Amino acid sequence: MARQMSGAKMVVQALRDQGVDTVFGYPGGAVLPIYDEIFQQNDIRHILVRHEQAAVHAAEGYARSTGKPGVALVTSGPGATNAVTGLTDALMDSIPLIVLSGQVPTFMIGTDGFQEADTVGITRPCTKHNWLVQDTEDLPRLLHAAFHVATSGRPGPVLVDIPKDVQFATGTYTPKPKASEFRYQPPVKGDMEEITELVAALETAKKPVFYTGGGVINSGPAASQLLRELVEATGAPITSTLMGLGAYPASGDKWLGMLGMHGLYEANMAMHDCDLMICVGARFDDRITGRTDAFSPHSVKAHIDIDPSSINKIIHVDFPIVGDVAHVLEDLLRVWKARGRKMDREALAKWWQRIEGWKTKNCLAYRNSETIIKPQYALERLEALTKGMDRYITTEVGQHQMWAAQFLHFDDPNRWMTSGGLGTMGYGFPASVGVQQAHPGALVINVAGEASWLMNMQEMGTAMQYGLPVKQFILNNERLGMVRQWQQLLHGERYSSSWSESLPDFVKLAEAFGAKGIQCSDPADLDDAIMEMINYDGPVIFDCLVEKHENCFPMIPSGKAHNEMLLGDASTEGAIQAGGAVLV
Incomplete structure (x- = not known):
């Protein structure tokens, strides 16, 4: 029922009505009325971060690991501008977020008041939509609309800018409307004629590949289940973008691994040589396509995506299907079964023979050491020792991110x-905080590089304050690893500002926060050290000292096609090029 309340109370009531249980934020003058209301209730937990960027990344981690929208609360001016990186990150990766920002009173907007910024103007390019609330009577409607827009169609971040006088004023609160009452209603069902034509192409394809992305995961558990059923039923191989990992099981026998710039040789070769490529919930990002004029040059292409603006934006496709992944896959499977479950099995068997030949390259092979921890070895041991556990992985950005994938x-x-x-360097640590808050009993590990990790190191305070036992697994090579690798391979080994010459003692840093610090430099000690990290019941900083100049392969050099990859010299025989790599 509609009832009278202050704008600040409306914010808390709307969050409650939307099923929100956690808000990540940092207080300031322009949001104190909202914080006062948060203090007077127990339904919603507020997690005090140490930086507004971390609040948004933590909300991203919460959202990505639960499938529910994440919520962040920041103050005006620098609070809102500090949130911009997280908003842009969420927009690029289609993560549903609601960011609530405070604003100076309406009568002060435009006066350059204390901590005033044009938040709506600044965040317009990095949100799915944003609103400046100018009347308390509009606040409930806009708050509910924010959740609907963030989670409908292609998910993304939204921002609601709430002036302080709107928070103090009294108005009429209206409960959450039905989803059908909103004007924004993206189509979820795909065109049946296009779906049927795609099934016909699948039936006669000799070298099909499923290319999947984060849209499968965003569509919900049903989409992943339907994808698995479709892959197993057809027998076609499947690869994925970085964002789509886990939608199809890595243990599945149709799995080719990740594709793209640092993807597996067999995945990239299959993408290049296929005759039918079915893109499901991905957007043909440049890290996937390489040279667009040489991308999968001989294939008929299909693109299934909820966002019509993504289709034919980068790569022209023959079967454009706008719709929610789960709905489209459900229809695709139904039509394929109704038409007799037909595939060219003989051609498919030959296609798999070629793929198995590519796998013999062993593109992830590396030269291990008995004296120095190789970063690949560190992650192999982390995988072996945590396999089967209730485990969530976040990462920072760089070489370690690609090795983790x-x-x-x-x-x-x-x-x-x-x-x-x-x-975004600095993403992984606060994201791990958000994941751990959402899954308190799980093992949450942030795989990091020392450079990325230092960007939001202050969130150790957040982890300690809320008893969040996040594990920070830092592959410490004392370098900006990916920058250094590119400088070695592409810039004549001129290492411009890519060596970290002043790093903290991470063990002492952990202890300064009251956490546990572990350092390991000997491969023989690595397993015991990892188990010590896992078994400790609080936050841990694990300083894993690794080979300083190891390169991440495979690698598609900039401007090259999928079938022009650099492999490490342990993967193939041939003339060794710069950085211990062979062009194949």
Whole structure:
């Protein structure tokens, strides 16, 4: 029922009505009325971060690991501008977020008042939609609309900017409307004629590939289940983007691994040589396509996506299907079964023979050491020792992120949180805080590089304050690893500002926060050290000292096609090029 209340109370009531249980935020003058209301209730928990960027990344981790929208609360001016990186990150990766920002009173807007910023103007390019609330009577409607927009169609971040006088004023609160009452209603059902034509193409394809992305995970558990059923029924191989890992199990026998710039040789070769490529919930990102004019040059292409603006934006496709992944896959399976479950099995068997030949390259092979921990080895041991546990992985951005994608394996969706499109250093630690808050009994590990990790190191305070036992697994090579690798391979080994010459003692840093610090530099000690990290019942900083100049392969050099990859010299025979790599 409609009832009278202050704008600040409306905010809390709307969050309650939307099923929100956690808000990540940082208080300030322009949001104190909302914080006062948060203090007077017990339904919603507020997690005090140490930086507003971390609040948004924590909300991203919460959202990605639960499938529910994440919520962040920040003050005006610098509070809102500090949230911009997280908003852009969520927009690029289609993460549903609601960011509530305070604003100076309406009568002061435009006066350059204390901590005033044009938040709506600043965040317009990095949100799915945003609103400036100018009347308390409009606040409930806009808050409910924010949740609807963030979670409908292609998910994304939204922002509601709430002036302080709107928070103090009294108005009429209206409860959450039915979803059908909103004007924004993206179509979820795909065109049946296009779906039927795609099934016909699948029936005669000799070299099909499923290319999947984060849209499968965003569509919910049903989409992942339907994808698995479709892959197993047809027998076609499947690959995935960085954001789509876990939608199809890595242990599945149709799995080719990740594709793209640091994807597996067999996945990239299959994408290049296929004759039918079915893109499901991905957007043909440049890290996937390489040279667009040479991308999968001989294939008929299909694209299933909820966002019509993504289709034919980068790669022209023959079967454009706008719709929610789960709905489209359900229809696709039904039509395929109704038409007799037909596939060219003989051609498919030959296609798999070629793929098995590509797998013999063993593209992830590396030269191990008995004296120095190789980063690949560290992640192999982390995978082996945590396999089967209730485990969630977040990452920072760089070489360690790609190695984690290559060497850690995910059989379920929502277990892998990483910054894909924006590539945000500093994402992983606060994201792990959000994941741990959502899953208090789970093992949450942030795979980090020392450079990325230092960008939001202050969140150790958050982890300690709320008893969140997040494990920070830092592959410490004392370098900006990916920058250094590119400088070695592409810039004549001129290492411009890519060596970290002043790093903290991470063990002492952990202890300064009251957490546990572990350092390991000997491969022989690594298993015991990892188990010590896992078994400790609080936050841990694990300083894993690794080979300083190891390169991440495979790698598609900039401007090259999928079938022009650099492999490490342990993967193939041939003339060794720069950085111990061979062009194949």
